[in-house]
Amino acid sequence: MSQSEKCAICDKSVNAKVDIKCDKCLLLIHSTCSGLSRTEVQCLLSKDRHITYYCVKCTEKKDEIQDLKQLILSLKSEIESLKNNTSKNQESKHEYMEEIIFEINERNLRSSNVILLNVNESNASTSDERKSFDMKKSIEIINQVADVSTQNIKCRKTNGEQDITIKYIRGIPTIVPIMESKK
Numbered sequence: 001m002s003q004s005e006k007c008a009i010c011d012k013s014v015n016a017k018v019d020i021k022c023d024k025c026l027l028l029i030h031s032t033c034s035g036l037s038r039t040e041v042q043c044l045l046s047k048d049r050h051i052t053y054y055c056v057k058c059t060e061k062k063d064e065i066q067d068l069k070q071l072i073l074s075l076k077s078e079i080e081s082l083k084n085n086t087s088k089n090q091e092s093k094h095e096y097m098e099e100i101i102f103e104i105n106e107r108n109l110r111s112s113n114v115i116l117l118n119v120n121e122s123n124a125s126t127s128d129e130r131k132s133f134d135m136k137k138s139i140e141i142i143n144q145v146a147d148v149s150t151q152n153i154k155c156r157k158t159n160g161e162q163d164i165t166i167k168y169i170r171g172i173p174t175i176v177p178i179m180e181s182k183k
């Protein structure tokens, strides 16, 4: 007995004259196993058959392929969104690192700043004279505590402002209000 003579559903022998053939797997199926109405079976059995018939097994397979396609599509979009998230995370990590490096550099630069308080003031009449007096005094004080070159020292006198600090703005040490330096 060849396979084509058995019903694809119940595996029992079939009769090609009264049973119907699946247009996909080309196997015969008992008209009673097909789940079709008598009229539908009659249509399928007519010699000039115009409609196609897929057995239950072939229809299920078709559905499975549809499900798999759907799954692949949803996985694809999931991968895409994961990729986007990763690159966003790396971007913000990068920005964060830049901020840290900037802060470290600025602290290094600021580490050479010295603030002198309660230095005697000059009574000279011109501001240039007062500046050079401040510079002389500062160098004297620095030389008392450390043996460093005072050649490149720059002097900036405060005017009694409160809440100020030194911040590097474009590489130049600048006295700014503390609130502004936190920006």
Ligand SMILES: [Zn+2]
Pocket: 007, 008, 009, 010, 011, 012, 029, 030, 033
């Ligand atoms: Zn059958």
Ligand SMILES: [Zn+2]
Pocket: 022, 023, 024, 025, 026, 027, 054, 055, 056, 057, 058
């Ligand atoms: Zn089939």
